[in-house]
Each structure stands twice: as C-alpha cells, then as structure tokens.
Amino acid sequence: MVVGVFDSGVGGLTVLKELARLVPQANYLYFGDTARLPYGSKSVETVAKYTISSARFLQQRGIDLLVVACNTATALAFGQIKAALPVPVIGVIEPGAGRAASASRSKSVAVIATEATVASHAYQRALAERGIRSREIACPLLVPLVEEGWLDHAVTEQVAKIYLAQVFNGAAPGGAATSSPSAPADVLLLGCTHYPLLRPLLERIAPPRVTIVDSAESTAQAVADYLGNPASSAVAASASAASTSVANPHFQSPDDPIAQSPNPTIHFFATDSVEKFRRLGERFIGHPIHNVEHVDIEI
Amino acid sequence: MVVGVFDSGVGGLTVLKELARLVPQANYLYFGDTARLPYGSKSVETVAKYTISSARFLQQRGIDLLVVACNTATALAFGQIKAALPVPVIGVIEPGAGRAASASRSKSVAVIATEATVASHAYQRALAERGIRSREIACPLLVPLVEEGWLDHAVTEQVAKIYLAQVFNGAAPGGAATSSPSAPADVLLLGCTHYPLLRPLLERIAPPRVTIVDSAESTAQAVADYLGNPASSAVAASASAASTSVANPHFQSPDDPIAQSPNPTIHFFATDSVEKFRRLGERFIGHPIHNVEHVDIEI
Numbered sequence: 001m002v003v004g005v006f007d008s009g010v011g012g013l014t015v016l017k018e019l020a021r022l023v024p025q026a027n028y029l030y031f032g033d034t035a036r037l038p039y040g041s042k043s044v045e046t047v048a049k050y051t052i053s054s055a056r057f058l059q060q061r062g063i064d065l066l067v068v069a070c071n072t073a074t075a076l077a078f079g080q081i082k083a084a085l086p087v088p089v090i091g092v093i094e095p096g097a098g099r100a101a102s103a104s105r106s107k108s109v110a111v112i113a114t115e116a117t118v119a120s121h122a123y124q125r126a127l128a129e130r131g132i133r134s135r136e137i138a139c140p141l142l143v144p145l146v147e148e149g150w151l152d153h154a155v156t157e158q159v160a161k162i163y164l165a166q167v168f169n170g171a172a173p174g175g176a177a178t179s180s181p182s183a184p185a186d187v188l189l190l191g192c193t194h195y196p197l198l199r200p201l202l203e204r205i206a207p208p209r210v211t212i213v214d215s216a217e218s219t220a221q222a223v224a225d226y227l228g229n230p231a232s233s234a235v236a237a238s239a240s241a242a243s244t245s246v247a248n249p250h251f252q253s254p255d256d257p258i259a260q261s262p263n264p265t266i267h268f269f270a271t272d273s274v275e276k277f278r279r280l281g282e283r284f285i286g287h288p289i290h291n292v293e294h295v296d297i298e299i
Numbered sequence: 300m301v302v303g304v305f306d307s308g309v310g311g312l313t314v315l316k317e318l319a320r321l322v323p324q325a326n327y328l329y330f331g332d333t334a335r336l337p338y339g340s341k342s343v344e345t346v347a348k349y350t351i352s353s354a355r356f357l358q359q360r361g362i363d364l365l366v367v368a369c370n371t372a373t374a375l376a377f378g379q380i381k382a383a384l385p386v387p388v389i390g391v392i393e394p395g396a397g398r399a400a401s402a403s404r405s406k407s408v409a410v411i412a413t414e415a416t417v418a419s420h421a422y423q424r425a426l427a428e429r430g431i432r433s434r435e436i437a438c439p440l441l442v443p444l445v446e447e448g449w450l451d452h453a454v455t456e457q458v459a460k461i462y463l464a465q466v467f468n469g470a471a472p473g474g475a476a477t478s479s480p481s482a483p484a485d486v487l488l489l490g491c492t493h494y495p496l497l498r499p500l501l502e503r504i505a506p507p508r509v510t511i512v513d514s515a516e517s518t519a520q521a522v523a524d525y526l527g528n529p530a531s532s533a534v535a536a537s538a539s540a541a542s543t544s545v546a547n548p549h550f551q552s553p554d555d556p557i558a559q560s561p562n563p564t565i566h567f568f569a570t571d572s573v574e575k576f577r578r579l580g581e582r583f584i585g586h587p588i589h590n591v592e593h594v595d596i597e598i
Contacts, residue, residue: 035345036335041446043572046334141454144443147340155440155457162454273342 001026003223004063004087006054008032008039010277011143011193012069013284015092018220019067020264023227028266031058032281033297035271038143039072040114040192047116048077052084057269057297059085067223068092071191071215072114075122088226095222096189096215097126103211104132106183110167110210111136113191114143123191135185137167139192146194147280152201160198161205164188168207190214197284268292300325302522303362303386305353307331307338309576310442310492311368312583314391317519318366319563322526327565330357331580332596334570337442338371339413339491346415347376351383356568356596358384366522367391370490370514371413374421387525394521395488395514396425402510403431405482409466409509410435412490413442422490434484436466438491445493446579451500459497460504463487467506489513496583567591 003026005016016030033039033054039047051073055066066089068074068081074091082089100109111123115138127134142163145156168185188210190196196214203212270277274292281289302325304315315329332338332353338346350372354365365388367373367380373390381388399408410422414437426433441462444455467484487509489495495513502511569576573591580588 035341038337041575042334043575046571140447141440141443144440148439155454155461158454158457272345276340276342 001065001227002061002063003028004055004058004061004066005030005069006033006051006058006066006073007070007193008037008050008073009034010281010284012067012216013281014193014196014214014216015067015069015219016266017285018217019223020266022220022224024264026227026264028264029058029061029063030266030268031295032268032270032277034273034277037272038114039070039076040116040143041140042072042116044076044116044120047073048080051077051081053297054271055081055085055089057295059087063087065090065223065226067219069193069216069219071096071193072116075113075117075120078122090219090223090226092193092215092219093122093126093191095218096191096213097123097130097132099215099218099221100187100189100213101127101130101132103213104185104187106186107131108133108135108183108185109187109189110134110164110185111189111191112139112142112163112167112195114138115140117191123189134189135167135170136191137163137170139163142198143192143194146197149283151197156198157201157205160201164202164206168210184209186210188212190216266291269295271295271297300364300526301360301362302327303354303357303360303365304329304368305332305350305357305365305372306369306492307336307349307372308333309580309583311366311515312580313492313495313513313515314366314368314518315565316584317516318522319565321519321523323563325526325563327563328357328360328362328568329565330568330594331576332570333572333576336571337413338369338375339415339442340439341371341415343375343415343419346372347379350376350380352596353570354380354384354388356594358386362386364389364522364525366518368492368515368518370395370492371415374412374416374419377421389518389522389525391492391514391518392421392425392490394517395490395512396422396429396431398514398517398520399486399488399512400426400429400431402512403484403486405485406431407482407484408433408486408488409463409484410488410490411438411441411462411466411494413437414439416490422488433488434466434469435490436462436469438462441497442491442493445496448582450496455497456500456504459500463501463505467509483508485509487511489515565590568594570594570596 009032031054036050068091071092074093078091109127109132111134118136118138124134141159150156186209188206193216196216274294277292278289308331330353335349367390370391373392377390408426408431410433417435417437423433440458449455485508487505492515495515573593576591577588
C-alpha cells in the first residue's frame, strides 16, 4: 500500500505525522508544491490546475490512494481531483466536518481557515449537511506566523485573539440557519493544516467551553478507517494491533514485511528548495527529514 | 514608449504609481504573476524561471523597456532577465542602494526585505560597492500584514518594532566592514515594494535620526532619469515640463499625443484572480483599477 499525500507546502505534514502513527504499515509519498504555494489566497481555477498536475505526478509514481492534505485544494478542487485520478481520493473537509459535528452539542461550530477555503464555503456546506450551523472566518496571518516559527509568541496570541473574537462573537452564524436565536459555537474547527502547530496557544485563548477539532488528525483517522485498520478504532490501539482486519484490497498483508514495520517509509517531493522544505518541514512532522527530492512538474 | 512593469503581485504597483507621476507620457503594461506569488520565500531557480517567463510575455506585447518592480526577482535573477530580453531592463536594487548611499551620513544602512532578497545579499553587495556598511533582515510577516490591510494596526506596529529592533540594535553590520566601531545606521531602506504602504507607521517608530528610503520611489526616479525626462530632475517638475530633453531614442516625441497626456494608459495582466488583483491593487496604486486581463503563461 502506497499512500500519496499532497499539500501546497509543508502543512500537510501534520496529516502525514498522524497517518504514520495510525497506519504505520503503509508507505508514503509526500508531495509539497512549494514553488507555487500558498494556495490559500488563489482562485479556484489556479488551485484546481496546480493540484491536478501535482496529483498526476503522484499517480505516475504508483500510489494506491491519494490524501489531499490541503484544505484549500480539497475545498476548491476535490471533485476535479477525484475525476482526474483512477485511485481513491480522501480530502480533509469531510473528515474535519464529521468530527466537528460529532463533537458539538450546541450544533454550532466556528471554523478558521485560509481565505480561499472560507470563500468556497466548503466547511459550511459540509456542516450544514450534518445539521450544524457554522461561522467561518479567514485568518491569512496565521500561516505566515507559523512559518516564522512564532508558535507561542505574543504577536501570534494577539492576532489569534482578534480572529477568535471575530469567529465567536461576530454576527449570527449562517449555514443551516434557523430563525431561532443561535446557541454559541462550542467547537473550533482548524480548517488549515498549518494550524495544529498553534493548538496549544489556541487551547489557551479559546473560550473555555470550546473543543478544538483538528482537520489533520480527523483526516488521518478517516484514512485509517478506510483502510480498515484496527488501530483506527481505539484510542489505545498500537501499530502491533494492526494484524487482522484488512478491509481494503490494496492494503498490505500482515505477513508483508512493510506491514510489520513500525516506521513507515516516507519519500518527499518538493517543487521549490529542498533545503527549505527540510528546515520548515521538520517543525511540522516532528523529526528530521532527509529524503527530499526536487521535482519540476511544469516540464 | 511602452514601459513594462513586472512584479510577482501587486507590490510593484507602488513603483508604477510613482512612474505614472514622474513619466506620465509613457504607456504602461503591468504584469502581476499573482498565481505564483509570493516570490519572497522561494529559491533562486524558481524565481528566475517565473520571472523570465513573465518578462517574455511582456516582451511579446511590445515593450520598449522593462522595469523589474520586484525586489526578490531583481535580487535573484536580474542578470538572467537582462540576458533573456532584447530591451533595456531596470531593476529596483541599484536605484534603492544608490539613493540610500547618498542619504547616509554615517555610511551605515539598515535594510528590511523579504527572505529571498536578504538571502541573496544583493543590497549588501550594492551598498558595499558604494562604501556603505549594511545590516539586512528578512521581515516575512510584513507582506501578509499589508495584504490584510492592517497598515496602521497595533499588531503591525508590534511586529515592525520587533524587526526594527533587530535591524538597528542587532550584531555589528556586515558588508564593507572595517575593524573600527560601526556608526549606527541612519537610513532605513525599504527593500520590498509592499513596504511603502507601511511608511507612515515606520516613520513613527523608526529611531528619530533615521531617513527612510523607498526602493519603489527610487526606481521610478531612475527610470525617469534613464528616459531623460526633465520631470525627473526637479521636485517641482510637472508633466507639462516634459516637452524638451528626450535623450532616449525610444522616448515619445513631445508632438506625440501620448507624450502630452497627463494620464498614462495602463493595462494590467494578472495570472490569478482578476477580481482579487483589482481589490488589493487599488490600495497600492491609490485609484480604481478596471482593465485587468487574466493570462495563463504556463500554456
């Protein structure tokens, strides 16, 4: 089983990190389209074109499953990517929305994401289908703050407080709106794969009743579920428990040496500087990165 | 005379704004490579490739002169752009460094710019050639803060104060260093075309002895000088004064109707969303933008 993981940059490494923990039997190809990032401020047409060309690169390398570990690409181009690829595709929006819907008692969710993700209203639609009201706001400064490494900086706290005040205390939430007074949101959905790095800060400043749902973690769980991996179904599951139920025909047999490996093989591709990918990426995945290959997918 | 003005996004509009004031007789084609921005965090190879493909697009539209109104592209790829184009090319580094060198009495200049511009040390070299010591620091948060529109926001002030403290009070300046104690920098060089929008804020928080030099303004002046426009040589010069000295053979004759027009014709091209270019760009150029054409230069 080779799982392709795609993102515009290093943010999708937060999904890969969770995947490697939940599904260590798979091998991974990670593609960061770093020459053309960020997608979060670009148009539907541009994001669709870039994502499909990147996905096709991974397909040519023989992936069995593609994880679109990029909220913007999923929000804007998921249908087009699915149509363009012959392998199953899992995006981040549905898993994130599903987890947020389960976690909310007030049936009201606050979503923070990039400009393009918010403009697409993909989370709002996915939550409305589950009977959940939502308010979404774009937080364009959070990605640069994370990339600057200011994860617990006074400036980041000030910026995050401004955004959280907007999303929690602004106008009445839309989505599956009713005319009755809205209950306050009790879930904060992190709709960008950069944001998990700010989770400790966000947990400190979010209103006390609020549960934080991370679309990266939710997506890794959805992939594990799809692959029928027992490690996905219990908090206490470990890699060694992944020895029975193999629902997906592509999934490695437990007799396969790869399936027993606790450390999945990961190969990285980046369209811009390999050195920069390595330097930034290590912060996201939490361990040193060595095998990054530069690719030029325009040629 | 058709002048091509190139930038990765809307920042170069600060150069175009000054150009339209100093050289209103010219016609302008502005190209913003918004689908692939920002260049400031990308590698030399990627920036060179993107810039040359954009410059060639403008060349095919018949420009007589190219202004690379992007610090990163000038810093990383100026030689390659000049080699690739048959028309004269003016970048932002030399004019900015020249003006800063003239303005500094202490022969020490502080430079703020993007990550890629700083990594190239293009300003440090250009200043050292003029006998000026410099310290450069990358300010990756300033572009997103400008694009968020937080031009006079408490967060922007806090971020700018952190960066200015680093560039003015950090380690001893490098560049054309001597072993004698360094005099403090008395010039702040804005090495990114987004930063002129922060000039009022920077003037308020910079040390009182410091003169701010704007590479956008300096570049427009250099273009005016190159074209032999009298409006370039006196502060009180007006468009109507541009009726005699025409040093450059490409320059419009004063009898040409265009030469007498106080409002130059400007056509805009953007590789990403036209609507977003218009919305953001108006803040940079200071008036409504209508004629933006979407182009896809990868095809």
